[in-house]
Amino acid sequence: MILITGATGTVGREVVRGIPDGLAVRIMARRPGRVTGAGAAETVRGDFTDPASLAGALRGVRAVFLVTLPGGGDDAGFLRAARSAGVRHVVKLSAAAAGDSGASDLITRWQRRNEELLRASGMEWTLLRPRAFMSNTLSWAGLIRxxxxxxxxxxxxxxxxxxPRDVAGVAVRALTGGGHAGRTYTLTGPEALSAAGQTEQLGELLGRPLLFEELGPVRARAALGARYPAEIVEALLESAERGRAGAKAEAGDTVARLLGRPATTFWQWAGDHLDAFAGQ
Incomplete structure (x- = not known):
């Protein structure tokens, strides 16, 4: 049995879709009614803060896809429950910044803490450290339309x-195949792009020019503050400064090596999701 957490999220839903037919899959969600596209997977209620629900969700599970509890909580309780249930392997979604010694923002510290907990858990582990998701640009869709x-x-x-589909593909390989225990995979696209470059590509695909307006830190802080708590806003701005200094520019070949095909380009991803930007 494979347990998937975060199945309503960007990567988790793709992991559910990618698990080969014939394997037993269980989805754990705080609100099972929000899970869509589960197919033949079993869906159960489970809450990181409710030990009884974790025990039920983890019963009979051998491998877990773990998305860290949102809001800065740690995975300690979940990992204890998983080990008690006999889970052998945990594949954790982390972030590329966790491997960057120059990154010290709050979100990165949360991820590092949870990586440390997993490595010390006594279970086999695999860490997935993706760069920013191409799907983050969907937040632009309304203004583009x-x-x-x-x-x-x-x-x-x-x-x-x-x-995110490439990240999910690697997760499925780690959950269903051998040779991934004790490995840390930094996952990137095939090239480094700027927001202005992404805007240009979207405009070409849409067949109409798009205007890019750069937000300075003051306007960006105000925009982010409408969506996130203050401590998260500061972490995101700190991360953006690291990006400005070139810390996020390196494109690796890990996705291609593990999936046996080239990593998806932004052009390809945007083409697959063009309806979101071109809606009526």
Missing amino acids: ERGVVRALYGRSVNACVD
């Missing part, structure tokens, strides 16, 4: 962003 405009911080900073 309404005004043909993209607004982002530091438009010329480049990031080797990755298709």
Whole structure:
């Protein structure tokens, strides 16, 4: 039995879709009614803060896809429950910044703490450290549809962003195949792109020019503050400064090596999701 957490999220839902037919899959969610596209998978209620629900969700499970509890909590309780249930292997979604000694923002510290807990858990582990998801650009869709405009911080900073489907593909390989225990995989796209470059590609695909407007730190802080708590806003701004200095530019070959095909380009990802940007 494979247990998948975070199945309503960007990567988790793709992991569910990618598990080969014939393997037993269970989805753990705080609100099972929100899970879609589960197919033949069993869906159960489970809450990181409720030990009884964890015990039930983990019963009979041998491998777990773990997405860290949102909001800065740690995975200690979940990992204890998993080990008690006899789980052998945990594949954790982390972040590329966790491997960057120059990164010290709050979100990165949370991820490092949970990586340490997993490594010390006594179970086999695999760490997935993706760069920013290409799907983050979906937050631009409304303004693109309404005004043909993209607004982002530091438009010329480049990031080797990755298709979440590629991250999920690696997760499925780690969950269902051998040779991944004790491995840490930094996952990137095939090239580093800036927000301005992504905007240009979207405009070409849409067949109409898009205007890019760069937000300075003051405007970016105000925009982010409408969506996130203050401590998260500061962490995101700190991360953006690292990107501005080139810390997120390196594109590796790990996705291609593990999946046996080239990593998805932003052009390909955007083409597959063009309806979101071109809606009526």
